[in-house]
Amino acid sequence: MYPKLSLHPAKRSYARGKLFWQCLNDANWLVYTSQAYDCIYEWLSREDRAFLNKELFRPMADFLSIENPQFFNRIHNHSTWGNAAVGMIGLVMEDEDLIERALYGLKNLKSNKISEDNDGGTIYSENQRAGFLAQIDEAFSPDGYYTEGPYYQRYAMYPFLIFAQALSNTSDLKIFEYRDGVLLKAVYALINLTNGSGEFFPINDAQKGMSFHAHSVVAAVDMAYYQSKDPSLLSIAKEQNTVTLDINGFTVARDIDNNKYEPYIKPSIMLTDGPNGNSGAIGILRSYNNEEETSLLMKYGKHGMGHGHFDKLSFCYYVGREEVIQDYGAARWVNIKQKDGGGYLNENKSWAKQTIAHNTVTIDEKSQFKASVKTADLFSPDSFFFSSDNQKVQVMSAVDENSYPGTRLHRTMILLNDSVFSKPLLIDLFNVQSDTAHKVDLPFYYLGQLLEVNFQLSDQKSQILGDDYGFQHLRVEAKGKSPENNSAQLSWIKSNKIYTLTSYSDPDDELLLTQIGAHDSLFNLRRDPGFMIRRNNSKNTSFVNTLESHGNYSPVNERPVNAYGKVDNITIIQNTQDYIATTIQLIDNSRWLIAISLKDNNKSITHKIDYRNEKISWQGPVLVKKFSK
Amino acid sequence: MYPKLSLHPAKRSYARGKLFWQCLNDANWLVYTSQAYDCIYEWLSREDRAFLNKELFRPMADFLSIENPQFFNRIHNHSTWGNAAVGMIGLVMEDEDLIERALYGLKNLKSNKISEDNDGGTIYSENQRAGFLAQIDEAFSPDGYYTEGPYYQRYAMYPFLIFAQALSNTSDLKIFEYRDGVLLKAVYALINLTNGSGEFFPINDAQKGMSFHAHSVVAAVDMAYYQSKDPSLLSIAKEQNTVTLDINGFTVARDIDNNKYEPYIKPSIMLTDGPNGNSGAIGILRSYNNEEETSLLMKYGKHGMGHGHFDKLSFCYYVGREEVIQDYGAARWVNIKQKDGGGYLNENKSWAKQTIAHNTVTIDEKSQFKASVKTADLFSPDSFFFSSDNQKVQVMSAVDENSYPGTRLHRTMILLNDSVFSKPLLIDLFNVQSDTAHKVDLPFYYLGQLLEVNFQLSDQKSQILGDDYGFQHLRVEAKGKSPENNSAQLSWIKSNKIYTLTSYSDPDDELLLTQIGAHDSLFNLRRDPGFMIRRNNSKNTSFVNTLESHGNYSPVNERPVNAYGKVDNITIIQNTQDYIATTIQLIDNSRWLIAISLKDNNKSITHKIDYRNEKISWQGPVLVKKFSK
Numbered sequence A, B: 001m002y003p004k005l006s007l008h009p010a011k012r013s014y015a016r017g018k019l020f021w022q023c024l025n026d027a028n029w030l031v032y033t034s035q036a037y038d039c040i041y042e043w044l045s046r047e048d049r050a051f052l053n054k055e056l057f058r059p060m061a062d063f064l065s066i067e068n069p070q071f072f073n074r075i076h077n078h079s080t081w082g083n084a085a086v087g088m089i090g091l092v093m094e095d096e097d098l099i100e101r102a103l104y105g106l107k108n109l110k111s112n113k114i115s116e117d118n119d120g121g122t123i124y125s126e127n128q129r130a131g132f133l134a135q136i137d138e139a140f141s142p143d144g145y146y147t148e149g150p151y152y153q154r155y156a157m158y159p160f161l162i163f164a165q166a167l168s169n170t171s172d173l174k175i176f177e178y179r180d181g182v183l184l185k186a187v188y189a190l191i192n193l194t195n196g197s198g199e200f201f202p203i204n205d206a207q208k209g210m211s212f213h214a215h216s217v218v219a220a221v222d223m224a225y226y227q228s229k230d231p232s233l234l235s236i237a238k239e240q241n242t243v244t245l246d247i248n249g250f251t252v253a254r255d256i257d258n259n260k261y262e263p264y265i266k267p268s269i270m271l272t273d274g275p276n277g278n279s280g281a282i283g284i285l286r287s288y289n290n291e292e293e294t295s296l297l298m299k300y301g302k303h304g305m306g307h308g309h310f311d312k313l314s315f316c317y318y319v320g321r322e323e324v325i326q327d328y329g330a331a332r333w334v335n336i337k338q339k340d341g342g343g344y345l346n347e348n349k350s351w352a353k354q355t356i357a358h359n360t361v362t363i364d365e366k367s368q369f370k371a372s373v374k375t376a377d378l379f380s381p382d383s384f385f386f387s388s389d390n391q392k393v394q395v396m397s398a399v400d401e402n403s404y405p406g407t408r409l410h411r412t413m414i415l416l417n418d419s420v421f422s423k424p425l426l427i428d429l430f431n432v433q434s435d436t437a438h439k440v441d442l443p444f445y446y447l448g449q450l451l452e453v454n455f456q457l458s459d460q461k462s463q464i465l466g467d468d469y470g471f472q473h474l475r476v477e478a479k480g481k482s483p484e485n486n487s488a489q490l491s492w493i494k495s496n497k498i499y500t501l502t503s504y505s506d507p508d509d510e511l512l513l514t515q516i517g518a519h520d521s522l523f524n525l526r527r528d529p530g531f532m533i534r535r536n537n538s539k540n541t542s543f544v545n546t547l548e549s550h551g552n553y554s555p556v557n558e559r560p561v562n563a564y565g566k567v568d569n570i571t572i573i574q575n576t577q578d579y580i581a582t583t584i585q586l587i588d589n590s591r592w593l594i595a596i597s598l599k600d601n602n603k604s605i606t607h608k609i610d611y612r613n614e615k616i617s618w619q620g621p622v623l624v625k626k627f628s629k
Helices: A023-040 A046-064 A077-093 A096-104 A132-139 A150-170 A178-192 A215-228 A231-240 A247-257 A346-352 B023-040 B046-064 B077-093 B096-104 B132-139 B150-170 B178-192 B215-228 B231-240 B247-257 B346-352
Strands: A269-272 A281-289 A292-300 A314-319 A322-325 A382-387 A393-400 A407-416 A425-444 A449-453 A457-464 A474-481 A487-494 A497-504 A510-516 A529-554 A559-561 A567-575 A579-586 A591-597 A606-611 A614-619 A622-627 B269-272 B281-289 B292-300 B314-319 B322-325 B382-387 B393-400 B407-416 B425-444 B449-453 B457-464 B474-481 B487-494 B497-504 B510-516 B529-554 B559-561 B567-575 B579-586 B591-597 B606-611 B614-619 B622-627
Touching: A023 A046, A023 A077, A023 A150, A046 A077, A046 A096, A077 A096, A077 A132, A077 A150, A096 A132, A132 A150, A132 A178, A150 A178, A150 A215, A178 A215, A178 A269, A215 A231, A215 A247, A231 A247, A269 A382, A281 A382, A281 A393, A281 A407, A292 A393, A292 A407, A322 A529, A382 A407, A393 A622, A407 A591, A407 A622, A425 A579, A425 A591, A449 A510, A457 B457, A487 A529, A487 A567, A497 A567, A529 A567, A529 A579, A567 A606, A579 A606, A591 A606, A591 A614, A614 A622, B023 B046, B023 B077, B023 B150, B046 B077, B046 B096, B077 B096, B077 B132, B077 B150, B096 B132, B132 B150, B132 B178, B150 B178, B150 B215, B178 B215, B178 B269, B215 B231, B215 B247, B231 B247, B269 B382, B281 B382, B281 B393, B281 B407, B292 B393, B292 B407, B322 B529, B382 B407, B393 B622, B407 B591, B407 B622, B425 B579, B425 B591, B449 B510, B487 B529, B487 B567, B497 B567, B529 B567, B529 B579, B567 B606, B579 B606, B591 B606, B591 B614, B614 B622
Parallel strands: none
Antiparallel strands: A269 A281, A281 A292, A292 A314, A314 A322, A382 A393, A393 A407, A407 A425, A425 A529, A449 A487, A457 A474, A474 A510, A487 A497, A497 A529, A510 A529, A529 A559, A567 A579, A579 A591, A591 A622, A606 A614, B269 B281, B281 B292, B292 B314, B314 B322, B382 B393, B393 B407, B407 B425, B425 B529, B449 B487, B457 B474, B474 B510, B487 B497, B497 B529, B510 B529, B529 B559, B567 B579, B579 B591, B591 B622, B606 B614
16 A cells, blocks of 8 residues: 555655655665564465555655655764665565665766755755765764764664664664774764763754653664674663563663673763764863763864754863853754644754854854855865873864855863862963954853853943844843953852853943843743853954853852852963963962963974063963962 | 840831840840740859849840830730740749749830830730730631731740740749640641641731741640640651650650651631730631642631731632742841841832732732721631531631722632532632722732733733832733633643633723833842732622643653543622622533622521522522532
């Protein structure tokens, strides 16, 4: 009957299914059903098998491939499901034609059949390859990072791994060793892309709260353990507290029961992006204090196709289980019908993807690449420096020269551990250089209730910030000017923890306290606060910020502990085309001198600057030096 | 040296202390120090005792009483501390004069010495009594409710109980039996004034999060157990997970260890207010589903003096550990210096105390009693009906005729359990009658993110709602009109739980979606949402609302469960001076008929109404009747 079934009546997919509204869901069904079918295949009569193969499964496999090349032949999580579905039913039926098709894609396609998908991504891979092996080659970086980001990686891992396992059970293809074992690396990448609560960093289109507890990640960890027997995976499995009902899950459960697990310490790590690992990266710095994880992610990888955000050099920051500086994530409530059927909301495009929705600079009130996905997909920033060997001073630094043509963006983020701070100090240096003058906005989407700022605020009666590129969704609640010491401070409280941001500020800077949610009478956006530094007429300028997580409060005993931070002020002592040098002065009169070589990232080159009539020299691109009182 | 000490230099208290900035803190110190002094009293030499008594303790006791009658002679938690301090040091020193003063207050005071305290409360009790016994008589209702509310009761309980225990150890005064055992009743009242998380309902000036884990409540529970040996108190002590280091705490710990504890099931309860129990009440309805507590509090007691809010007939609502409809609490961050030194913020008066900050009606954009504490303290609403015997239909109903002279406010709240609902259905009927036409605003301060409304919304670009009485702090984000079925619906999600409010709405009603926080450039207020029904030109009108807690969602499996409520629409079928009758129609076509006799609360009287050509009769003031399809 399958051949005669008409398409599902819902018309909103670029590749409509038959059983469901999109081919993707038909493919999901076939991946699972193949496994069930395999279990009973030998038990069925020859006639029943022949009937099912001919009337249902082969036509369905053809429908999902030949009849829908725009679904099957892409480098995209949808196609991965399609490839796995066709390949797995092929393995069951021992249909070499289908297996070949699944592994290598459709051949001799007329390229004029290919069109854009719903998300605005492009359909064919640059070098015209398709199929499962091409997916593995092109979807992952050599480090196992999936260019759409962890939220979609979590979704795509299941078909990658289940089809791989089926292949390794039935063929000579050493698929888990393919490409230097990238499929297993991808499982580690996925785990390493979670915060202290096990939730994925919500970069790109991601719904917050998705975590390594998701069924697909349970399956991934169990499969990876079965393949690798790495005992640290068992402690992730223990936290997941569930296993798959198969040989993988059984092995995991048995070995946990035998106490074979070892701790999984998520590392500071740079996950390169792009098939060749040369398209930027995701940098993650981590620090542990009393087993509490602090994690800082900076995004300087690829755009990430249709689900990417215009967020190059943006960051998000977690201390313990708390989200301190947020990445907004997607404007979407997956499967919640009340919110426009559960799909992406209009505000995903008008707000969540825009640059101003992220903790990075927006130039002249326009998003990076003027919000063109096609342009954004062509470029990526470059890692400038990444160093996590010294737990006291971890650094990541990246340069972007394409988001705003003619402007060079260079961000360096440091996670500093020193006994004077109870938690790591985050230091952020953002240099923006251009031949022409620009308006530069740098927001920080802190979460919590504002306690205090050290500058005068004037009520702006919720004026709306702009007209386009997300600015139309920001209200300005209050506005101020830099205090005399050029160091604006903002402290806030969230879940009874107290944080302070100290920002170097020019006298002409506008300091804005914003709220997300203008032009949103349907309340599709969260009413979250932000602090924005607006600097006008800038050619070569640097933003220097520190963020302390210092205090706590109990509403039961009503006592604040360490209610104030330690940073007193920030001075920029040099800002040229080649160097930024800045001092961070603490209230105990000790100082940190931070200097960055902006152009030369050679680790063995020696640099010099003058500081207080002294020549200070250092090796490599970054100097972090403490001066006691 | 104490007599020669000058007053503490800080001048913001109505009763400045010597060791601390206010007499209250000196009294706190003396209550604790008396206990320590008592422990070493016999061990000290006679000379040392005499010296300390003469130079420190007796002068301090005099300072806190004779020299500060405005502190000592009030009915107020401050004075309770003062009385206890003077009395306890008197007991140690066996100074009958001080004990007498503590118990009965200062005599022959010139009343012109008495002035207002910082909070705007009045100083002398109406019948000119003072001292510890007068405090017990006047601060508590016969049910043990303390008129300032649980946040302050928690604070005041310690001196009440510790002095009582000291008295019962040393005198014949059977203080724990005094006034029918009201001091122990007060401990139960305090426990019963907590939500499902053990936090106090934040009525009046209260900082949210204060709970029965506070040290003073631990001491209260331990003392009450020592006096009563009620095994249900042990399960509260178990949850507190700490005891006092004295005979009380020892007894509790020992008996917990011996498994003597029994469950403490917080009941539905009406706690009368006022010394004679005839000044209205706090009504609390509770329901338990799978051990999860739903609690609904309506406030129809006294104003509560200087810390009271103009919130008569307001309510707050909790389901499980979630705050669903919030009472704002106080605008204050206790002891957090960044927030105006930790004291009450200006917005406590301009917003938190005002009627519009509460889930009750505001008439003509003015607060109850035009926000005069003096007037408000003179009146209280009357309980009209309270019935919690039938767990399926619990009802509380109260009438207020003084908050707005010439207007009669009558609110009836029902907690309904029926198998069709997974959690109780909250039904709210609010009748407003006046001879003249008024503008009536009824807000609901729901917490969470709005999912959907069933009426058209137009963007109001955050217009500010009014100029005074708290309206200046409300932004209108969006506005709508009643849908055709006169049943406005609003659903929201919070902590992955889904709620729906259904509101009977007239065609002329304005439906406003508001946000707290206008005119607040210091961010002293939380940016919380509200839904407001505004009805113009009303003489005799009723608001009928239902609130369902029906669904949940997991961002890990991305599946909503019961995303929609069961209530379809609300009809008002009768609205006279004597009756409201309304039907609540469910989506399965069953209906609930609710009728209230507004004037006659006699339980044995029979009432009749016509409904669909039937005569329906019932006994008592409230009819709740289900009709199947």
